[in-house]
Amino acid sequence: MAEGSQIVSLNIGGRHFTTDVATLKRAHDSFFMILLDKRWRHSPTEEHVMENLHFFIDRDPHHFGLILDHLRRVPFNLPTCSRAIGDIRREAEFYCLDDLLRVMRRHDFHDFGRGPMFPGDRIRIDWRKVEELEAIEADSEGAGHLGLTRLDYLHGREVYCGECGCNSKSFDGRQRAVTERRNNDDLGNVIKVYNNGKCCDATFGSSKLIYHLPASTLDLIYEH
Known part of the structure; x- marks a missing residue:
């Protein structure tokens, strides 16, 4: 069996988790890397290592x-x-997970009045929030979110977004509404933000279409 595919059993404070060596070694200079290296160094044979990848x-x-x-x-x-964020940060520090600590710092950056979205952020559409917003819009007489409007119908018209205030005349024809993404991949990338992040434009996959999205319908996704 290749080293990276070997199964590792972890008892963390009485709760059991299972993963493999390759996963634990992805974080260089981490607690897990040191733990596994010590096991290999002090075990007499490879067979002994394979039988003893159990840690508390x-x-x-x-x-x-x-x-x-x-x-x-x-x-x-x-x-x-x-409080949960603080708990995760402490665990990341204990396990020496520098990449996760960088994610935590980015999370702090979003929280302290400089967000909620920035170009380059990875986002997911929360369709429950979209439906709630649609219900509110249906009962409202004011200007609505352009993100809930069929934007391809607005060609040549000047319409303002009731949320972020952007003008539909600034669009170049590639913009679409969040509702036009139903039943499609809901993970996208922010490319532009409006009015301190009240709305944003995002792309999805390899498509050149741009979706104007109310930020209240989105979740930030943290990944590598």
Whole structure:
């Protein structure tokens, strides 16, 4: 069996997790890298190593699943609770996960009045929030979100977004509404923000279409 594919059993504060060597070694100079290197160095044979990749770590297991998702390069949402964020930061420091600590610093940057979105951010459409916003718009007589309007119908017309104030005449014809993405991949990349992040333009996959999105319908995604 190749070293990277070997299964590792982790007992974190009484809760059991399973992963493989390759996942744990993705974070260079981390607690896990040192732990595995010590096991290889002090075991007499490769067979002995393969039979003994079981570790107990006396830490709080509550956020360890998120730590594993980070190591697996799986997109994940950080909690909004400041206490939980502090707990995750402490665990990242204990395990010496520099990449995760960088993600945490970016999270802080978004939280302290400079967001909520920036060009280059990875976002996911929350369709429940879209439906809630559509219901509010249906009962409203004011200017609506351009992100809920069929933008291809606005060619040559001057319409303002009731959320961010942008003018439809500034669009170049590639813009589409969030509602036109139903049943499609909902992970995208922010390319432009409006009015301190109230709305943003985003692209999805290889498409050249640009979607004007109300920020209130989006979740930030943290990945590598």
